[in-house]
Amino acid sequence: MPGRRRRSRAGGGGSSRRRFLYLLGGAAVSGALISSSGAFSTSRLSRPVDVQSASDPNALLGLSIPPFVDAGQSGQELVTVTNNASTPLTVSVELPGASGTVSPASRTIQPEESRAFTVTLSADAAGGENALTFDVTATAGSSTKISLSRSLGVRNFLRNLEDRTTNNNAFFYLSYRLQNVDTFQSFEVVVRNLDRGWIPTRTYTSTDVEHVFRIPESGSDGGTAGSTYEFEMRVYDADGLALQRVLTDVADGNNPQDNDAIGGGPNDPVVVGFTITDNEQYTNAHYVVDYEVGNTSSLQEVRVTFDNRSNSWADETETSTDTPTGTVTYDQGGVGGDTYDITVEVVNENGIVTDSLTKTDVADGADP
Known part of the structure; x- marks a missing residue:
């Protein structure tokens, strides 16, 4: 059967820094514009015009823009628009081709009034300097139109x-x-058990931009199944606390539904595909998995997990460092007829699972 692909099995900080832009300087009919490059120009508003940039402190339209927003977060300030004109302006903000939404999409702003537009971005939104472009359009009836990006x-x-x-x-x-x-x-994460008072609060830190923590570092927390854990994650930069997220999870063996897929970078290892040979006989399972992986320059290992849906004691994980192809096997008695989820994962040099593919099979001697 077809496989399920996942890049991995398994809220935001702000900044007081702002960029202020003022648009459409001068009177309502004619205005002086100073572009981002410092060049001087003029614009006449007897008919709709498109204005690309300006920074006149007497402008009719003022924008306050934060230096950045965070992927995977909702309700973040995108831009605050100030109406410096003597007439109401209808302002709309759009994200052309971006993985996100703006709220509200449009609103009327009264003279001398400032209103904020927020943005919600998906976790896989492209990152980087100037990675998010938005379009602002302001109109006053049919005679005035201001458009810019x-x-x-x-x-x-x-x-x-x-x-x-x-x-x-x-x-x-x-x-x-x-x-x-x-x-x-x-990076710092503080881990608390919210229900079991005997479990100590633990703090883990790393100076790497990507890392994997085992929590606890060894062993396990006995008698805590069903209790709630809180993971408070903090990112520090040269100015102090830059980002903060809080994640809660009930210790039940199930991963949070809102896990991010870590992977997809140009150098991340990937699972090209794999085949399963089912040689079950006399209620004894025997699997042969042949896999192919790509982008192996940063590959640490390949993990193949055999997850028996009925009997957890039959679960097993095998590893291999063979690339770009390899083979792993699995043998277990007394599980004939059981359903298995078989997953191939690739792990990079920092221990991060960057891609995975899962297929399901009944141990009955017939290949999926």
Whole structure:
């Protein structure tokens, strides 16, 4: 059967820095414009015009833009628009071709009034300096139209929690990847069990832009299945606290539904595909998995997990460093007829799972 592809199995900080832009300087009919490059120009508003840029402090339309927004976050300030004109302006803001939405899409702003537009970006939104472009259009009836585009940076903070709780014992793997965080200094996660008072609060730190923490570092938290854990994650740059996220998870062996997919970069290892040979006989399972992987320059290992849906004692994970192709096998007695989820994952040199592919098979001697 077809496989399920995932890049991995397993809220935001702000800044007081602002960029202020003022558009359409002068009177309502004729205005002086100073472009971003410092060049001087004039515009006459007897008919609709498109204005590309200006920075006149007496402008009719003022924009306050933060230096960046964060992928995967909702309700972030995108731009605050000030109406310096003597007449109401209808202002709309759009994201052309971006992985996100603006709220509200349009609003009427009264004279001397400022209104904010917010943005919600998907976790896989492209990051980098000036990565997010938005269009602003302001109109006053049919005689005045101001249109322009502006850009700002996008920071990426991807995190993935793998809940390995089993037999009433809890432990986790927390992976993260940071991109486009200027002057990054360190990552910190504070882990608390909100229901079991005997479990200590733990703090883990790293100075790497991507890392995997085992929580706890060894062993497991006994008797904590079903309890709630809180993971408070903080990113520090040269100015102090730059980003903060809080994740909660019930220790039940199931991963959070809002896990980010860490992977998809140009140099990340990928799973090209794999085949399963089912040699089950006399209720004994015997699987042969032949895989192919790509982008292997940063590959640490290939993991193949055999997950028995009925009997967790039959679960097993095999690893291999053979590339670009390789073979792993699995043998287990007394599981004939059981359903298996078989997953091939690729792990990069920092321990991050960057891609995976899952197929399902019944151990019955017939290949999927």
